[in-house]
Every structure is written in C-alpha cells, then in structure tokens.
Amino acid sequence: MSNLHRRGVLTLGAALGLVGVADVLPAWSAVGGATSSGTPANWVWDPEIDQIMANVFDNGQVAAVNTAIRPWVDNNDPLPTGLPAPLATWLQNHNKLPAWADMTKLKRAADFNRRKDTYLFMLYGLGSGIMSTVIPREAKSVYWSKGGADMKDRAAKTFTFGYDLSQLAAFEPSGQFIVTANKTRLVHATVRHILPTLPNWLAVADEPNKIPISNADILVTFHSLGTFVHSKLKEWKVPMSAADEEAFLHSWQVAISLLGVRDEYIPATWNDAHAQAAQVLTPILTHTFEGQELAEVLLGLVSEVDLGLTRGFLNEFTRYVLGDQIANWLSLPRDYISAGIIKIGWPSYIAFREGLLPLMPANFYLFDQLIRAIAMAFLNGGTSTQTTPIEIPDMNRPT
Numbered sequence: 571m572s573n574l575h576r577r578g579v580l581t582l583g584a585a586l587g588l589v590g591v592a593d594v595l596p597a598w599s600a601v602g603g604a605t606s607s608g609t610p611a612n613w614v615w616d617p618e619i620d621q622i623m624a625n626v627f628d629n630g631q632v633a634a635v636n637t638a639i640r641p642w643v644d645n646n647d648p649l650p651t652g653l654p655a656p657l658a659t660w661l662q663n664h665n666k667l668p669a670w671a672d673m674t675k676l677k678r679a680a681d682f683n684r685r686k687d688t689y690l691f692m693l694y695g696l697g698s699g700i701m702s703t704v705i706p707r708e709a710k711s712v713y714w715s716k717g718g719a720d721m722k723d724r725a726a727k728t729f730t731f732g733y734d735l736s737q738l739a740a741f742e743p744s745g746q747f748i749v750t751a752n753k754t755r756l757v758h759a760t761v762r763h764i765l766p767t768l769p770n771w772l773a774v775a776d777e778p779n780k781i782p783i784s785n786a787d788i789l790v791t792f793h794s795l796g797t798f799v800h801s802k803l804k805e806w807k808v809p810m811s812a813a814d815e816e817a818f819l820h821s822w823q824v825a826i827s828l829l830g831v832r833d834e835y836i837p838a839t840w841n842d843a844h845a846q847a848a849q850v851l852t853p854i855l856t857h858t859f860e861g862q863e864l865a866e867v868l869l870g871l872v873s874e875v876d877l878g879l880t881r882g883f884l885n886e887f888t889r890y891v892l893g894d895q896i897a898n899w900l901s902l903p904r905d906y907i908s909a910g911i912i913k914i915g916w917p918s919y920i921a922f923r924e925g926l927l928p929l930m931p932a933n934f935y936l937f938d939q940l941i942r943a944i945a946m947a948f949l950n951g952g953t954s955t956q957t958t959p960i961e962i963p964d965m966n967r968p969t
C-alpha cells in the first residue's frame with residue numbers, strides 16, 4: 571500500500587470512528603521495504619513468544635528458565651539447555667539478526683557509540699531515562715512490575731541493554747547484544763501475561779486492550795532513546811557524518827526488530843523516525859503518579875554517587891536536556907546558579923572535547939564528574955563495572 575493510500579485509510583478510519591486517535595498506523599517508509607498490513611501498531615504484540623512465556627509462567631518454570639539462561643551471555647554462546655521445548659525452538663529461530671541487517675553499518679554504529687559515548691551516557695541516562703517517567707504507559711508498567719519496586723536494580727538492568735548495544739563488538743559473535751535483546755523480549759512477553767492480573771495496574775492502565783508493551787509502545791520508547799538522542803546531538807552541534815547518523819539509526823532499527831517490532835512499523839530514515847516521534851511520542855508525554863515516583867528514585871540514584879555534585883546541579887542538567895515542561899511536571903526545584911553554569915559551560919565542554927576550542931573551559935571537571943556519576947549510578951548501582959543479568963520476572967510489584 572502506498573503511503574498516500576495508507577494516510578487515506580487512516581483519515582477515513584478516523585472520520586468513521588474506526589481508528590482511535592491513539593491508533594498508530596504506518597504512514598512512513600519502512601525498513602527493508604516492508605509494506606503495511608493495515609493493522610495499527612498498538613494492536614500488535616508478540617503472539618508466539620507471548621504464548622510460550624505465558625505457559626512458562628503458568629507452569630511454574632520461571633526459576634528454571636532463569637537458571638538456564640544465566641550463563642547464556644555472548645552472541646556465539648551455545649543456546650541454553652534445559653529450557654521447555656517450545657522456548658528452545660523459538661530461540662533457535664530468533665537468535666539472529668534480521669535479514670536486512672547490514673554488518674558494515676552496525677560496525678560503524680559501534681565505533682560511533684565509542685566516539686560519542688560521553689554524550690550518549692548523558693543523554694540516555696538523564697534525558698531518555700527521565701523522559702521514560704513522563705511516558706504514561708511505560709511509567710505505569712515499570713512502576714507496577716517487579717522491577718519497579720527496586721529501581722536501583724532495574725536501572726542497572728536497563729542500562730545493560732544500552733551498554734551491550736554500545737559495545738564495539740555488540741552485534742558480532744563475541745558481543746552480547748543479540749542475547750540481551752532476546753532476554754528482554756522474553757521479559758516483555760512475561761510482563762504482558764502477568765501485569766494484566768494486577769488490579770493496581772488495571773486501575774490505571776489506559777490501553778484499550780489492557781495488554782502492555784505493544785509494538786507502538788516499543789516505538790515510543792525507541793523515540794525517547796534513539797530519536798531523542800539524535801535530535802539532541804544535532805541541536806548541540808556534535809559533529810556527525812551522514813554515514814555515522816545512518817549507522818546509528820540502523821543499530822536502533824536492528825535493536826527494535828530484535829525486540830519484536832514488525833518491519834512495517836520501523837522507520838527507514840531519520841526523517842521518517844522524527845515524523846513518527848512527532849506522531850506517537852510528543853503528544854502523549856505527561857505527568858503521572860507512577861512517573862513522579864520513578865523520577866525521584868532515578869535522580870536520587872545519580873545524586874547518591876557522591877562525586878561532589880549537588881542535587882541542584884543534577885536537576886538543572888535534567889531541565890537543560892528535557893526542557894521546562896517536563897522539569898515542571900516533575901517539580902524539579904530551580905537552582906539558578908547551576909543553570910547558569912550549565913548554559914555557558916556545556917556548549918564549551920562539547921566544543922573542547924570535539925577539538926573546536928583550544929583552551930579547556932572552566933568547569934570542565936564538573937561535567938566530567940557528572941558523566942562519571944551517571945555511569946556509576948546505573949552500572950550495578952554504582953558498585954561495579956559488570957553489567958547486571960536480565961531475568962524473567964516471577965511476579966508483579968510486591969504490594
């Protein structure tokens with residue numbers, strides 16, 4: 571179906587009341603030249619693995635599966651043994667890159683991640699991490715799931731995803747990203763089965779279908795991560811070649827494909843990604859009780875790592891990255907002195923790091939400490955440089 575035709579269907583459907591405003595129909599060019607099925611992305615989950623993990627949960631096999639997948643870490647590790655047969659077969663069929671993945675681009679993306687890791691730490695940690703707390707469906711799902719009660723551990727696990735994605739060998743046999751993505755996919759499938767059994771979540775869930783983590787939800791999160799970072803790097807004038815930008819997008823296309831998003835919904839270009847973000851992410855951001863609680867914990871984690879940074883500085887950096895509206899929703903108190911230092915200091919910090927400024931700016935050290943604090947807070951709660959294993963949840967948030 572051509573884009574024009576699809577847009578026509580969307581408009582007609584909306585006019586007839588068949589397609590809700592929240593329904594996400596493809597109106598963008600899709601990766602690998604995929605064509606639209608006409609199904610809105612918020613009515614698509616991951617049926618095969620969802621059923622398999624529902625059975626694992628209902629048959630009391632979560633602990634055994636966690637034991638089996640613990641030593642499975644590298645992309646070229648043999649698949650775990652001792653899994654229920656349907657799960658073993660599913661992994662055999664899915665533990666690989668999508669057919670359209672381009673290793674040359676992925677290698678370039680890994681190198682790009684290494685070259686820009688300072689900004690990526692900052693943007694994923696204080697930008698995307700805090701933005702996730704004003705994405706209502708995500709905040710409510712995370713808060714009411716098991717990990718929501720221990721955000722230190724949960725943040726470290728989520729960081730594992732970004733960390734493994736950023737490694738030089740991420741997609742190569744010696745890397746870990748394909749395994750990490752598959753484990754995440756199993757976690758999401760389990761959450762889809764158990765979260766809808768929790769009355770506290772059902773009371774606040776606004777999904778018309780009452781099943782969390784649809785393809786549309788994953789796209790929203792992708793935009794709060796990859797697309798957001800891309801726009802900030804451009805805004806901050808961090809030098810990037812066209813090939814770097816394309817490679818960075820490609821690594822995210824592969825990442826969300828590995829998380830079960832259908833090709834038809836994955837935007838093919840940055841232009842399409844930004845258009846999709848304007849459609850699915852920007853209009854839904856808002857304050858929730860759950861998000862407020864999560865934001866407090868996340869910012870607390872970073873300020874706990876005592877590298878001489880004040881909470882005021884952290885709040886102001888968050889405000890600088892995400893803007894006043896989000897900072898006000900989260901009631902981040904003002905610290906005008908820190909705000910002034912950041913406004914002048916951060917652009918100079920970037921310019922100096924990128925070799926565009928001959929002299930080290932004042933406060934260079936302060937920004938370096940901030941980046942170290944973010945990294946330490948999210949790597950095993952600041953206690954280790956090892957990433958934290960991802961495990962299948964055996965329950966929702968304990969109440």
Ligand code: HEM
Nearest residue numbers: 707708711712715716717727728731783787788791792963
């Ligand atoms: C778990 C990453 C989208 C809700 C996880 C984990 C990772 C992850 C790495 C495992 C860590 C852990 O167990 O705590 C991602 C990425 C996404 C994405 C990269 C998209 C690009 C979403 C969305 C939602 C969601 C859209 C909800 C709307 C959850 C929940 C858990 C989880 C509830 C389980 C937490 C727990 O019980 O501990 N995700 N996720 N995720 N994710 Fe996602």
